[in-house]
Amino acid sequence: MTAPALATRLQTLQPSPIIQVANAARALKAAGKPVVSLSIGVPGFLPPAHVYAAAHQAVDADSGDYLPGRGSPALVQAFLASMAARGFAYTEAEVVAQVGGKGALFNLLLALINPGDEVIVPAPYWASYPEMVKLMGGVPICPTATAANNYKITPAQLQAAITPKTKAILWNNPSNPTGMLYTPAETAALAAVLAAAPQVWVISDDIYDHLIFDQGAKRAAHVLDSQPGLKDRAILVQSVSKTYGMPGWRVGMVAAPKLVVDALLALTSQSTTHLPAVPMAAAAAALAGPQDFLHAQTARLRAQRDETLAALAAMGLPCPMPEGAFYAFPQITPTFGKTTPGGTKITDDLNFCTALLHEALVAVVPGGAFGDAGAIRISYAGKGAELTEALQRLARFVGSLQG
Numbered sequence: 001m002t003a004p005a006l007a008t009r010l011q012t013l014q015p016s017p018i019i020q021v022a023n024a025a026r027a028l029k030a031a032g033k034p035v036v037s038l039s040i041g042v043p044g045f046l047p048p049a050h051v052y053a054a055a056h057q058a059v060d061a062d063s064g065d066y067l068p069g070r071g072s073p074a075l076v077q078a079f080l081a082s083m084a085a086r087g088f089a090y091t092e093a094e095v096v097a098q099v100g101g102k103g104a105l106f107n108l109l110l111a112l113i114n115p116g117d118e119v120i121v122p123a124p125y126w127a128s129y130p131e132m133v134k135l136m137g138g139v140p141i142c143p144t145a146t147a148a149n150n151y152k153i154t155p156a157q158l159q160a161a162i163t164p165k166t167k168a169i170l171w172n173n174p175s176n177p178t179g180m181l182y183t184p185a186e187t188a189a190l191a192a193v194l195a196a197a198p199q200v201w202v203i204s205d206d207i208y209d210h211l212i213f214d215q216g217a218k219r220a221a222h223v224l225d226s227q228p229g230l231k232d233r234a235i236l237v238q239s240v241s242k243t244y245g246m247p248g249w250r251v252g253m254v255a256a257p258k259l260v261v262d263a264l265l266a267l268t269s270q271s272t273t274h275l276p277a278v279p280m281a282a283a284a285a286a287l288a289g290p291q292d293f294l295h296a297q298t299a300r301l302r303a304q305r306d307e308t309l310a311a312l313a314a315m316g317l318p319c320p321m322p323e324g325a326f327y328a329f330p331q332i333t334p335t336f337g338k339t340t341p342g343g344t345k346i347t348d349d350l351n352f353c354t355a356l357l358h359e360a361l362v363a364v365v366p367g368g369a370f371g372d373a374g375a376i377r378i379s380y381a382g383k384g385a386e387l388t389e390a391l392q393r394l395a396r397f398v399g400s401l402q403g
């Protein structure tokens, strides 16, 4: 007997390739192979002790009741204060908690996108952006930022991508997958283009904005810095996953005009109801607590970035210098046409990554998942010794290619 059909909208949905690679690496590990994974974006550290204390307290103080869809009062207040510290004044009516940054983006697109609407997603992009847009019936429009331009789009490219059908732009700074960081001047130039396009929602996925290395600033530049008037259509997405080492706690936050927040509240009221109490208490403690541990983490990430870039340069794989987040996005085109010791002829990112996983036991994500099939994405935030080992294996693999 054949099963009844799935919904049409699922027919073209690509499951997250990042999660697929991570699962393949896990399966090999479970089979006893010493795989090192540089695939999924785990920040590689645990949150400070006061976060766990708040979680334990929340268990002890369980009310046995449902909680507000917007988020617990402590979480909402902690988020408002952290936004205020960044220079962005929001009120309670303009913020809402969601199931991670990913859940926030999913619900935002559900709330904003009609079939046929265009959404500008600069490439290389985070793999989920275009898939989410397509799931809503929208059309991703992807101006491409090349490695030669340090993976940054220009204001002219942004301008050219805007049409009467453009409903939103969805982007992040710094970037997953490239680690690219727009400077304040570059951000201002892009913001000026958006200021002249009043029909466009500006969705900024700011979840890596604390994790920046070189600009002498504590947080990444934002379009609202130079164009505060964009606040009426700017939607800011935050998460505790990367900044506080809490990806498993699944707490994301949105700051946006009340119209958008009310739409998210309505969606939440008919779907997940609210976030669980314990993660909310932990996230509130993370946001409200001392932030000084971040210096140590960004210093560690910067050192691992430097180690990764030096190794890639020695391998002859060109890679623009990442200035934030914890990813490197080297071009692997110099290996195309060569053959591995196991007999695979490298022709694209997919068979490069498959051969690397099976022959060298290193997991990285094919760049095609992010819109550039000539690259791979390396997540370098894991344990230092594992990173060193994985880079050595990658170097041996690249060095062993013949032809």
Ligand code: PLP
Binding pocket: 041, 099, 100, 101, 102, 103, 126, 172, 176, 205, 207, 238, 239, 240, 241, 247, 250, 251, 252
């Ligand atoms: N946005 C970007 C650019 C990401 O890289 C990720 C996770 O890797 C997310 C959103 C989702 O993060 P979370 O749902 O854990 O908050």
